[in-house]
Amino acid sequence: MIEAIHWREECGVVGVFGAPQAAEWVYSGLYALQHRGQESAGIASMDGGRLLDYKNLGLVSDAFRGGQLDRLTGPSAIGHVRYSTTGRNTLENAQPISVSTRLGGVALAHNGNIVNAQELRREMEARGSIFQSTSDSEIILHALARAQDATFEKCLAEALSQVAGAYSLVVLTSEAVYGIRDPHGFRPLVLGEKDGAHVLASETCALDILGATYIREIEPGEMVRLDASGITSWQLFPPSPRKCVFELIYFSRPDSIVFGESVHQVRRALGERLADEHPAEADLVISVPDSSNAAAQGYASRLGLPYELGLIRNHYVGRTFINPSQAVREQGVRVKFNVVRSILEGRRVVVVDDSIVRGTTSRKLVKLLRRGGAKEVHFRVSSPPIEWPCFYGIDTPERRDLIASTHNLEEIGTYLRVDSLGYLSMEGLQLVQRQPATFCYACFGGKYPVPFKGMPTKLSMENDLEGEKHPVDSTP
Ligand code: AMP
Secondary structure (H helix, E strand, O other), X not given: OOOOOOOOEEEEEEEEEOOOOHHHHHHHHHHHOHHHOOOEEEEEEEEOOEEEEEEEEOOHHXXXXXXXXXXXXXXXEEEEEEEEOOOOOOHHHOOOEEEEEOOEEEEEEEEOOEOOHHHHHHHHHHOOOOOOOOOOHHHHHHHHHXXXXXXXXXXXXXXXXXXXXXXXXXXXXXXXXXXXXXXXXOOOOEEEEEOOEEEEEOOOXXXXXXXXXXXXXXXXXXXXXXXXXXXXXEEOOOOOOOEEHHHHHHHOOOOOEEOOEEHHHHHHHHXXXXXXXXXXXXXXXXXXXXXXXXXXXXXHHHHOOOEEOOEEEOOOXXXXXXXXXHHHHHHHHHHHEEEOHHHHOOOEEEEEEOOOOOOHHHHHHHHHHXXXXXOEEEEEEOOOOOOOOOOOOOOOOOHHHOHHHHOOHHHHHHHHOXXXXXXXXXXXXHHHOOOHHHEEOHHHHOOOOOOOOOOOOHHXXXXXXXXXXXXXXXXX
């Protein structure tokens, strides 16, 4: 019997074709994408038909500490950073995954989640496939290896026609590097150029670190091939864009252009809209750094309130979510944030965060702010309540652990011990989007664009959630 396939994972990918030592470029790109995954890092390169690779646990700089990069020679390479909370954090689930097929050596790096992975794997195992990991990405390679078409592109298309869900992929072969986005384009993937070499990356910040020029996004359903003759493009599947709005709200770096939009500007606009919907009588506005800085600035400027640095983040601590156990995470908040007492003392403070997931971070932060002297704490969130888990590549906990799925606004306010609480509305969020209908909002509304077996429904979840409430403790 197979183990559960991993679905709670976040990743970043990079691909380079035509650079003198492509692996070095990939390394820099991954370094810029470190926020997308901190558990493992890997690079595969191609040198004269020889596929070379190295993967290790840890941050990019730690994973490649031993000079392994020098061995990854050749003009083309791909790389991956990964973060996952479920199952084992073992090397076998790290990427790129390299295999040898009748089509030659192939390496693949995947950002997103295949939602029919379990069924596909069961079928493949029944027909004799042997899997080396519990990663959903390996399924794509098995499907590719079995495809009987004449060209590599056709085999890849045939393999991908079987998988459902989210995939932004970079694939390395002896001749080319491919970039592919699923028809919904859940996860981002961009194309850039430097000195005649082409670069694929999850976000433009990976192009910036290389000094590469941003060309464009890979379109939903599109496959590009980067090789010695340049760029070739195919529309593999009709596009039906449902881009992840949470990339813009929280996940991507603010200095990136994602889905054609400046992440910083979108966050600022969300903060402005939040101020229109939920103004507060206060002396100053602070952010929960770094992901909500822009939203807090937008909020403050809209209301003519000063934006101050009341919370300081220790940058040398991993993300709070990196610790899988609740107890460690609760402690982690104080390790990660501290207050600037001189700013907070005796003041009415608005604190803007980009999202509330479990509520544990926010509750701790409110406590910190009060201890730091804040007279009033008004919590504002630049996204709607997260009520549903993501199955397409953002790490969110089970539904029962999402505070907004079990509590109403008043109860959440009581739990957080705030003087007031306001979330951005769905309408507000959509007003900020340039093309709101092209985004996925499943985490807010539970409408999953790609249906799958075992998908949570309102009814099934309601039964599940009976009696699962967080304790609402209102003691000061
Ligand atoms: P929580 O304590 O679960 O409510 O955590 C909320 C905080 O986690 C907010 O400050 C968010 O910026 C941040 N956050 C939201 N989504 C994620 C995620 N997928 N991984 C890590 N942190 C997140």
